[in-house]
Amino acid sequence: MSNGIAPWLEKSQWPTVPIRLLARLGTGHTPSRSNPEYWHDCTIPWITLADVWQLRSGTTTVISDTKEKISRLGLANSAAVLHPAGTVILSRTASVGFSAIMGSDMATSQDFATWTCGTQLEPRYLLHALRGMAPDLKRVATGSTHKTIYMPDIEQLRVPLPPQREQQRIANFLDAQMDYLDRLATLDSEVLSRLDERKQALRDSAIDQLSKRHGNLPLRRLMRCIEQGTSPRCEATPRQGPEEWGVLKLSSVKNGSFNPNENKRLPTSVPPPRMWQVNEGDLLVTRANTPRLVGDVAVATGDCTRLLLPDLIYRIKLRTDIDPHFVAQVSLGSQIRQRIEATARGSSQSMVKLRGEDIRSWPVPNAPLRQQQEFTQSLLRWTEPAETLRAALNQRSQLLTERRQALITAAVTGQFDVSTASGRGVAP
Template sequence: MTDGLIAPWLSDSRWPTKPIRYVARLGTGHTPSRNVPQYWKDCTIPWITLADVWQLRNGTADTITKTKEKISNLGLANSSAVKHPAGTVILSRTASVGFSAIMGVDMATTQDFATWTCGPDLEPKYLLHALRAMAPDLKRVAAGSTHKTVYMPDIEQLRIPLPPLGEQRRIADYLDTETTRINKLTALQLDIRNKLSERERALRDGLVDNLAALCGELPMRRFVTKIEQGASPQCEAIPRQAADEWGVLKLSAVKQGRFDDRENKRLPEDVAPTPAYEVHRGDLLVTRANTPHLVGDVAVITGNTKRLLLPDLIYRVGLLPEMDAAFVAQVALSSRVRLLVESVARGSSQSMVKLRGEDIKEWPIPVASATQQRTLLTEVERNAETIGRLRAVADRQLSLLDERRQALITAAVTGQFDVTTARQVTPA
């Protein structure tokens, strides 16, 4: 993989570009053996794992000081893990590719991160901004690999523009100020989206509660004919490229009541599909396992799903003919059902919560007639349409703010924008 393929915009830099490893010590991390209990006693060293990436996703946290897990000195000594000094810059290079931050204290990392400890010619904050400018390119390149990984030989080739140290600091200070302003606007838009979601949930809850009070309710088991679980064979990370190819749905195909058939992995040609697992329009899907916040999410399949297969982390719920799958999905999205799902999540000590078919059968469902089911769906869709238009505006604003931040960082680190006078530089 060549530098030009990773970040072609580097060719516009006013300053010479250099491999980062020329001006910073490149490193990575490791995981001490889980099979040796002694390595996991008296753990005091902060240890950055992919479970900490959530802190970095919105690009507003520059420094990481707390981690979900820690490792011990014994584990450190008996593995390839390294304690890096505070000020070291990290980059996630597998699974969640492209997220970066600066270590606020001495820390170790897993092998999922690349690290750079800056030398005298490189300012850590400047490197952080340069890596954030490169993040979309890294994600694009990694998306085509089987394991969604930027491998260390490619990390070694990463280059950045290298202006004088004083200019690096001026760029970093300028970007700190400007991105903080953008982050505040982003937070406002996110708050608007959250309030719209709360409003949508409150309207749905009101409709479901009123219907339950009017006609009573019964456990879901009275309406279920079967609950199926699919399979997840080894698949290619990229989605299927053509309608005649087979794909296996990803867990993210079911999200907050919406079904996205683009979220799938391509089934290799040498793996035979199981026809019984093929999903169809109108199927009710429920996520079987996920994080506590997302387990038990539901959606009804819409659109053309030819040659898409049910994975093992999603249930397909069969219903009696008198029950509309879309109606059941809306009830399942209401607070009364979500509270039941969350009670299952609270009872689990693991980060990955698994929902049993028996748990789903206990969900309360109003005993509504076909007319009552259609009426509720009509009201929910009418409210969703109005809120959806407002959410689309907020999403557009968030997209524009993200584009603005990315363009600003890229222009500043390449010198296309004079941060001293805050003006665009016209090429000679």
């Protein structure tokens, strides 16, 4: 079954063996939150989904710090296990396929699978093999609410088994290659950050000039209504074509850009609430999201046929003399971003909400329609060279990702000799 999950394992020059035969397979648990005694004097590092952010880039090999800890009493009165340093972890729910090595004795939540390697398996080699499988694990994860790799499938995962010294050579080679690719990715990320700063400075300067010339009005004076959508039970996969109905995902609204392909398919058995169909020109604002992304805006463009507004996104209908693209760009300005940071509310740092009354108070320059349109067009002209560079960097990022995957899969399956290979001959 594992070779069905990761077909490239069929090319292995070494026999593939179930990982559970080479390492002790385990998982974790959450002590009862209803018993305060279990959450007093917490000293044991406890890896949860809140720590996955450390692993998303793939640059963290050893996880040494956790957001939460549990107590020894909570550990003793739950199915949680204290795993030894060197144990390899894999996230298997919600954020599927992220992996690392424990830097000290730690416990995990039930969202992780763990392998404590025996004498035949090098933890760093296993880590690279799991990272090679990550795209395959994400592809086969199931679940309508949260994607999950279930433990029976985890038990069937296999790994190529070269001699241990060869495992160490492979791990050393991949450590060096990944470090080089990580440094390239870091440099590209720094350039992208500078581009974002430049674009923000241009946007803020232009908004400031319009505000001084025409004054500001609260957004409520420029809009006809603000609505939030619906939350029907949807399928995890996107709709297959415009003839089907879909519900937009939060990711459809991102930094001024609208992506209609980011949607979840509405089952044919569910009648579509047509009053919530998105129309071209609707100004969309994320109502709830992470602190960094709440209040993100975009204008619905292109073919929005049979796309429904979710309850986590506001739809703002503006007056006919107000350009929605202008309001979207103003909403991305630093002044409104700071307001969002000050007014967004939430019970945790992972999800905050933005109230409609806060949005209604956003200051927008009271410029005539023609100047609104000129502002938007000028901003596009000013930032066009930077966006061209951004596209090239994003393309290189994709190539680096493909290169990373090709190196890992070729190395762990023995398709080239890492003791002599530079990695330059590995095709993506």
